[in-house]
Structure formats: C-alpha cells, structure tokens
Amino acid sequence: MSLRSVHGAHTRDSDVLVVGSGAGGSVVARELAAAGRQVTVLEEGPRVGTDRIAAATPAENMRRLYRQGGLTPVFGTPTLAYGEGRCVGGTTVVNGGLLWDPPPALLNRWAAEAGIGGYRAADLAGHLAAVARRLGVAAQPHGDGNHDSRLLAAGAERLGWRWQPSRRAVRGCLHRNRCTTGCPGGAKQSMAVSYLPEAEAHGARIVPGTRVLRILHEDGEVRGVLAAGPGGRTLVHRAREVFLAAGPLQTPALLQRSRIHRETAGRELSLHVNLRTVARFDEPVHADRGTIFTAQVHQFADDGVLMMPSNVTPGTLAAALASRPPQLLDRLLAAFGLLGSYTTQVRLQGKARLRALPRGGLLLRHGMTSADHSRLREAFRRTSELLFAAGARELIPPVAGAHPLHTPAEAGEFCRRVRPADWELVSVHGMASARMGLPERGGVCDGHGRPHGFRRLRVCDASVLPGVTGISPQGTVMAFAHEIAERFLDAGAGCP
Known part of the structure; x- marks a missing residue:
C-alpha cells in the first residue's frame, strides 16, 4: 500500500517512527532521540503507570497489560498459550526482568549460519555493558522470602548440578512477588521506567492506544504507516525512517499485511516453552513472599533446558490447576504455605508458523518434532529429580489427568507414559520470525535490520534475531537494537 492509495486520512510527520515500545523499540527511540532525531513511538496498548499497577489486582493487570490476557x-x-505484553514498555513490563548475556558460542554460530557479520560477542560487548549499567543489572540475592529459590539451589548442590543467581534489571526490589503482572514498586527497570522516560527527556513523543494497520511503501521505499488511533480514527504517520519493533508475533504479521x-516473514517462529510443576514440601515455603526467583539451574543449558521457581499466589495456583479434580485443588490450597511452583523452560527444535488474518487476527501453529517431545519428557524427569533432591514430598506434573507423584520412580514411570498431547504448556519467548540473514539462507533482514529489497525500514525486536537464544532473550534483543541504531546513525542523515 502506498501513500497515494490512502484517501481522507489525517497525516502527521516525523523524522523517525518507531512501531512498538518494548525492548527493541525503546532502545532505538532513546538512542535516536539522544542523537537529536525527531522520534515518535506508536504503541498499541495503554500507558499504565506504577501507581495504577500497584492499585490493581494481578488479575486486573493481566487483562490490562497483556494481549488477550496472555492467552494467545x-x-x-x-x-499452547503464548503471552506477550501490550502496553507502553511492552513485554518488559510483565516479564521477570532477567538480563543474561548471550553466550559467545551462540553468537558465533548465528554469524556463521546467517552469513551476517558484526554481531559476535566482541561486537556486542559494549552494548551489553551499557544496558547492564543503565538498568542496574546484577545478581540478585535471595533477600526476604524466596525460600523456593533456596530449596532449588540446595537440591542442585546435593546433585552436583550448576545453578546461578538470577541476573535482573532491578533497583531496590521490595520482593512483592508480582513481577509478571507489573512491578507495583517500580523497582523492575522495564522500558516504561527506564529507556522510554530517557527518550522523552530527549524530545521523543510516545503515542499509546495506536494500532499500526499497514506499512506504506512504493517501489521498495517506505514512506510511513497507516494507523488507527484512539476511537478508531485513521491516521497516516509519514516518516523518513520506520523502525518496526512490534514483537515476534506482530512484526511479521504487519510485514505480511503490508x-x-x-x-518468509512469520514462516519460522522459534519458541521456548514452559512446564509448570507444583511441589509440596514438609517445611514452610511461603512462595508468595519474594521476587519471581533468585536461583536458576543451568546444568542442562546446553541442551536448552533451564529450571527455576515462578511467581505463585493462591489465585495463580488455582488458575494453573483449574483442570484438576476439586478435591485435589482444595487440598493443595489448604497446604499453600508448603507449596512451591517451578518452571522448566525448554528450547524447541521445531518451529511455529504465523499467518496474519483479516481484522488483525493471527493464526499460529507449531510443529514440535519427536525430538522436542523426548526433550520435554527428559526435562520433566530431571526437574522431578531436582525437586525430590530439594526435599519435595509430592509433585503435581503439568498434565491435567496425571496423579500426584511421590518418588523418582513414579516420576520416571509418568515420563514413560505421558503422551505429546497431554502436556500443559505456555510460552512467553518467541524470536527469529523475521530473522537477520542472507536471503539464500532464509533471512528476511540484512545486517542493518532492513528487510531485503526495502529502504527506510528496519526491524529491531526479537523477530530479527537469527535464532533461538535458549535464555531469556531481552538482553540479546536490546544489544541487537543498540547495534542497529548505531549503524543507522553512523550512516548519517538516515541514508539507507
């Protein structure tokens, strides 16, 4: 769709237009505004301040801050259910604030497979250091609460397994255990309280409640976007350069619609999936006291498997176990103080595929391989071994019809019998859906984030990563976005 084909729409002009305000878009907005560019950020979701987050219940914040309540x-x-943020700050408002540096071996492999230079560990080191400094990233001690993390670490040590303190972007965490529904104290350094206010201080303008419908282009040159603002009013935002950072689902969907x-956009979406296991201990755990987690087991990270506690309240526990028999749920809620909830993150080999539907809808299908299903079984078996070593007396596996497990032998038998369709899975990490790489190697974008064959358009979110990280991807996304912004500025005057 070109500018000439849009009739009767009001127009607004910007030097640089950023679509999306999550980890990638906020980096670009801040860096370009600081360099003196006139920047406008369009965000589909609302702007919700810390006070409003604190005044609302977690359930209310789920509905307000997530797309479709986190159930795409x-x-x-x-x-499986996919969860992504839809608010100013994007998913960084509702994630755990984890910032891990991508392993050098991973970046080297991406560079070799994609045929793209400039994104190896040495190239990104300065960006990663700047992100860590600005966001106060550090290993977080257990602090008040977090006994579920202490138990996990103790179990890992009994088995001789490697674990690490979580590296989080927080300043003055009050351990209120509401990380995934918005930090009520403003301690988590989401983009909404860090990069975006800095961008505004340099003159950037943030426009919430604005859904981008199409990217406007002609003869391979992008001129702006067509958007629907509050109340459905249609606007054309013209710009010299457009940075697309709508997330790993919405970015390829917008490319398709445009x-x-x-x-190729959205043909391959890489995912991590999460298994959630509830463990009952003999000793008090009080897993609702603390932060999301302060220990993560990395023993099997090379296999794409991580283990960690997760936020839990009586309400989230009831929701997670809603498909269980009422008598079991009642018994567990009565013993809530003895329970911990644990997440096992598994990197999938098979890809998902995304198709944009009319009226803004999406159709997502994944293609787990037999190796993925074997990996899920083995990941749960290892998780059960870890939790029993930590002192668990009973495990509730992430399968609706499964009986509670009381011994490693029962867990092993469960893993032999569980079917692929039985698992209850969620995902909050998608990436590589418009990946960087040479066209002949399946790449959608070049090393500057530009979709091949198009000018004045750059992709700068998780979509552009060349592959799946195996770790929380926010730090990697931000480093790539910093590099893309730097290359744009180095080119001078926005020349493609």
Whole structure:
C-alpha cells in the first residue's frame, strides 16, 4: 500500500517512527532521540503507570497489560498459550526482568549460519555493558522470602548440578512477588521506567492506544504507516525512517499485511516453552513472599533446558490447576504455605508458523518434532529429580489427568507414559520470525535490520534475531537494537 492509495486520512510527520515500545523499540527511540532525531513511538496498548499497577489486582493487570490476557493460542500437539505484553514498555513490563548475556558460542554460530557479520560477542560487548549499567543489572540475592529459590539451589548442590543467581534489571526490589503482572514498586527497570522516560527527556513523543494497520511503501521505499488511533480514527504517520519493533508475533504479521516478504516473514517462529510443576514440601515455603526467583539451574543449558521457581499466589495456583479434580485443588490450597511452583523452560527444535488474518487476527501453529517431545519428557524427569533432591514430598506434573507423584520412580514411570498431547504448556519467548540473514539462507533482514529489497525500514525486536537464544532473550534483543541504531546513525542523515 502506498501513500497515494490512502484517501481522507489525517497525516502527521516525523523524522523517525518507531512501531512498538518494548525492548527493541525503546532502545532505538532513546538512542535516536539522544542523537537529536525527531522520534515518535506508536504503541498499541495503554500507558499504565506504577501507581495504577500497584492499585490493581494481578488479575486486573493481566487483562490490562497483556494481549488477550496472555492467552494467545498456538495450535498444535499440544495447543499452547503464548503471552506477550501490550502496553507502553511492552513485554518488559510483565516479564521477570532477567538480563543474561548471550553466550559467545551462540553468537558465533548465528554469524556463521546467517552469513551476517558484526554481531559476535566482541561486537556486542559494549552494548551489553551499557544496558547492564543503565538498568542496574546484577545478581540478585535471595533477600526476604524466596525460600523456593533456596530449596532449588540446595537440591542442585546435593546433585552436583550448576545453578546461578538470577541476573535482573532491578533497583531496590521490595520482593512483592508480582513481577509478571507489573512491578507495583517500580523497582523492575522495564522500558516504561527506564529507556522510554530517557527518550522523552530527549524530545521523543510516545503515542499509546495506536494500532499500526499497514506499512506504506512504493517501489521498495517506505514512506510511513497507516494507523488507527484512539476511537478508531485513521491516521497516516509519514516518516523518513520506520523502525518496526512490534514483537515476534506482530512484526511479521504487519510485514505480511503490508505485502513485505509475505512468504518468509512469520514462516519460522522459534519458541521456548514452559512446564509448570507444583511441589509440596514438609517445611514452610511461603512462595508468595519474594521476587519471581533468585536461583536458576543451568546444568542442562546446553541442551536448552533451564529450571527455576515462578511467581505463585493462591489465585495463580488455582488458575494453573483449574483442570484438576476439586478435591485435589482444595487440598493443595489448604497446604499453600508448603507449596512451591517451578518452571522448566525448554528450547524447541521445531518451529511455529504465523499467518496474519483479516481484522488483525493471527493464526499460529507449531510443529514440535519427536525430538522436542523426548526433550520435554527428559526435562520433566530431571526437574522431578531436582525437586525430590530439594526435599519435595509430592509433585503435581503439568498434565491435567496425571496423579500426584511421590518418588523418582513414579516420576520416571509418568515420563514413560505421558503422551505429546497431554502436556500443559505456555510460552512467553518467541524470536527469529523475521530473522537477520542472507536471503539464500532464509533471512528476511540484512545486517542493518532492513528487510531485503526495502529502504527506510528496519526491524529491531526479537523477530530479527537469527535464532533461538535458549535464555531469556531481552538482553540479546536490546544489544541487537543498540547495534542497529548505531549503524543507522553512523550512516548519517538516515541514508539507507
């Protein structure tokens, strides 16, 4: 769609237009505004301040801060739920604030496979250091509460397994255990309280409640976007340069709707999936006291498997176990102080595929491989071994019809019998859906984030990563976005 084909729409002009305000878009907005560029950030979701987050219940914040309440379906065997933020600050408002540096070996492999230079560990080191400094990233001690993390670490040590303190972007954490529904104290350094206010201080303008419908281009040159503002009013935002950072689902969907690489954008979406296991101990755990977690087991990180506690309240526990028999749920809620909730993150080999539907809808399907299903079974077996070593007396596996498990032998038998369709899975990490790489190697974007064959358009979110990280991807996304912004500025005057 070109500018000439849009009739009757009001227009607004910017030097630089950023679509999306999460980890990637906020970096670009801050860096370009600081360099003197006139920047406008368009965000589909609302702007919700810390006071409003603190005044609302976690359930209210789920509805307000997540797209579809965090329940976007990804069809397949089994169907899983995908959660992404939809607010100013994006998913950084509702994630755990984890910032891990990407392993050098991973970046080297990406560079070799994608055929793209400039994104190896030495190239990104300065960006990663700047992110860590600005966000106060540090290993977080257990502090008040977090006994579930202490138990996990103790179990790992009994088994001789490697664990690490979580590296989080927080300043003055009050351990209120509401990380994934918005920090009520403003301690988590989401983009909403860090990069975006800095961007505004340099003159950037943030426009919430604005959904981008199409990217406007002609003869391979992007001129702006068509958007629907509050109340459905249609606006054309013209710009010299557009940075697309709508997230790993919305970015490829927008490319498809705009007839930009319709056949390749969204064809391969890489995912991590999460298994959630509830463990009952003999000793008090009080897992609702503390932060999301302060220990993560990395023993099997090379296999794409991480283990960690997760936020839990009576309400979230009841929701997670809603498909269980009422008598079991009642018994567990009565013993809530003895329970811990643990997440096992598994990197999938199979890819998901995304198709943009009319009226803004998406159709997502994953294609887990037999190796993925084997990995899920083995990941749960190892998790059960770890939790029993930590002192658990009973495990509730992430399968609706499964009986509680009381011994490693029962867990092993469960793993032999569980079917692929039985697992209850969620995902909050998607990436590589418009990946950087040479066209002949399946790449959608070049080393500057530009979709091949198009000018004045750059992708700078998790979509552009060349592959799946195996760790929380925020730090990697921000480093790539810093590099893309730096290359743009180095080019001078916005020349492609």
